[in-house]
Every structure is written in C-alpha cells, then in structure tokens.
Amino acid sequence: SAVISQKPSRDICQRGTSLTIQCQVDSQVTMMFWYRQQPGQSLTLIATANQGSEATYESGFVIDKFPISRPNLTFSTLTVSNMSPEDSSIYLCSVGDRDTGELFFGEGSRLTVL
Amino acid sequence: LAKTTQPISMDSYEGQEVNITCSHNNIATNDYITWYQQFPSQGPRFIIQGYKTKVTNEVASLFIPADRKSSTLSLPRVSLSDTAVYYCLVPSWGNTGKLIFGQGTTLQVKP
Numbered sequence: 088s089a090v091i092s093q094k095p096s097r098d099i100c101q102r103g104t105s106l107t108i109q110c111q112v113d114s115q116v117t118m119m120f121w122y123r124q125q126p127g128q129s130l131t132l133i134a135t136a137n138q139g140s141e142a143t144y145e146s147g148f149v150i151d152k153f154p155i156s157r158p159n160l161t162f163s164t165l166t167v168s169n170m171s172p173e174d175s176s177i178y179l180c181s182v183g184d185r186d187t188g189e190l191f192f193g194e195g196s197r198l199t200v201l
Numbered sequence: 202l203a204k205t206t207q208p209i210s211m212d213s214y215e216g217q218e219v220n221i222t223c224s225h226n227n228i229a230t231n232d233y234i235t236w237y238q239q240f241p242s243q244g245p246r247f248i249i250q251g252y253k254t255k256v257t258n259e260v261a262s263l264f265i266p267a268d269r270k271s272s273t274l275s276l277p278r279v280s281l282s283d284t285a286v287y288y289c290l291v292p293s294w295g296n297t298g299k300l301i302f303g304q305g306t307t308l309q310v311k312p
Contacts, residue, residue: 091244120299129288130245130302179244183300190237190292190300192244 089114089182091193099199100170107166108196110180115160118183121153124195125176133178136163170200205289210307219276221306223289226270234265234272237288239305245288249274276308284310 090113100106110119119136134142134155142155157163167174177195184191207223225234233252237245249256251263251272262275276283288305 118299122302129286129304132299132301135299181244181300187250189235189247189250190245192246195242195244197242 088189089116089184089191091180091182091191093180093193093196095196096194097197097199099201101201102171104170105166105168106170106198107164108178108180108198110163110165110193112161112182116182116184117160119157119163120181120183120190121155121163121165122179122181122192123176124179130179133165136165167198170198172200174198175200205291205303207287207289207303207306209304210309212309212311213279214311215280216278219279219283219308219310221274221276221287221289221308222271223274224271225289225291228269228291232291234263234269235290235292235300236261236263236272236274237290237302239286239288241285245302248287279308279310281310281312284308 092111094109121133122130123133124130132145133148134144136142136155136157138157152168154166177197179195180193181190205223205225213219233250235250236248238248239245249261249263251265253265256263264273286305286307288302290300292300
C-alpha cells in the first residue's frame with residue numbers, strides 16, 4: 088500500500104493567479120498520476136507524472152496550463168496556472184502498484200476560484 | 202483501454218444485498234477488472250479486483266462470467282455507510298498503467 092499526502096487540502100484563489108499542489112508518497116513509486124474531479128462529476132485524468140522527464144498529458148490538458156514536476160520517485164507537484172472559476176475542482180494525486188493492480192489516491196486538494 | 206458501462210444510480214435499503222453490474226465488452230485477455238469506492242470529499246478507494254469466476258474479500262464479492270464481458274460487484278447487507286459512488290475499471294497495466302474512470306454508480310442506501 089501507499090500513503091499519499093497532498094497540500095493544500097483546500098484553497099480559495101483569485102482569478103488569474105496560479106496555485107501549486109504538492110503530492111508526497113511514503114514510498115518510491117514508478118507511476119504517479121494527477122486527476123481532476125469537478126463538482127458532481129467523475130474523475131478525469133490530467134496527466135501521468137514521469138520521473139526525470141516531461142509529464143504525459145491527456146487530451147484537453149496542456150503543459151502551459153497544468154505544469155507538472157516529478158523530481159524524484161516520491162514527490163510531484165501540479166500547478167494550476169492563470170486560474171478561472173472553471174478550474175474550481177478537486178485535484179487528486181494517485182500512484183499505481185503494478186504488482187497488485189491497485190491505484191492509491193490522496194485525499195485531494197479542493198480548489199475554489201473566485 | 203476497455204470501456205466500461207454501469208448504471209448511473211441505484212437505491213437500496215439497509216440490510217439488503219446490492220449487486221452492481223458493469224459491462225466491458227472489449228476487455229483484453231490480460232486485463233483485470235477492478236472496482237473502486239468513493240465517499241464524498243475523499244479520494245477513491247480500491248475495493249476488489251478479479252480476473253475470472255468469483256473473488257471475495259471482507260468488503261465485497263466480485264462475480265465474473267466465463268466470457269468476462271461483464272462483472273457484478275456484490276455488497277452483502279449494506280448499511281447507510283455504504284452510500285458512495287462505485288467505479289468499475291479495466292486497467293491496462295501493460296501499457297501506461299493509467300486508469301480511466303467512467304461515470305460510476307451512485308449507490309444511495311436508505312434506512
């Protein structure tokens with residue numbers, strides 16, 4: 088299993104600003120993912136955070152808007168840039184265990200953009 | 202990645218058995234079937250995973266027919282605390298390991 092800590096747990100931000108969300112895992116993991124969950128909706132995969140290389144983004148998500156860092160096997164950050172009210176969501180970090188097939192999630196970062 | 206289809210919502214009463222069926226017609230030979238549970242204001246939590254026939258753990262049972270084109274999550278004697286969204290997924294770990302979530306099934310357990 089993996090324990091994932093996300094910071095901040097919630098924040099209220101002004102339109103046009105940027106916020107960086109941190110994800111810390113208690114063990115080294117190969118696969119790390121960032122998801123977004125808008126109110127009342129399912130989870131949407133934003134990108135795969137690759138250690139030592141650029142993140143792999145899903146359709147509809149771009150690096151300029153959601154820059155991701157993955158400096159080592161236990162840590163990643165997601166930045167939501169130039170925020171608008173449409174970016175109000177819960178952002179979740181997750182890591183995968185290829186041996187068991189499980190995906191572990193953090194508690195999420197609830198972002199409200201005014 | 203295999204696409205999954207499941208009911209959007211279900212209602213049940215405390216003490217009843219709940220069965221949620223998911224279809225995954227284009228599941229690949231090496232794919233497993235995985236179910237997650239999400240409570241409000243929490244990240245999803247792994248419940249159970251199976252490849253064929255039946256798998257049971259302390260939380261649920263998973264029934265998978267021989268053709269593996271569908272699966273049924275069975276929750277025995279649900280309580281109010283089982284009210285959550287349940288997601289059926291078919292991860293393709295051989296490729297990228299990423300999971301694509303469908304709509305999920307919102308289960309509402311009533312007293």
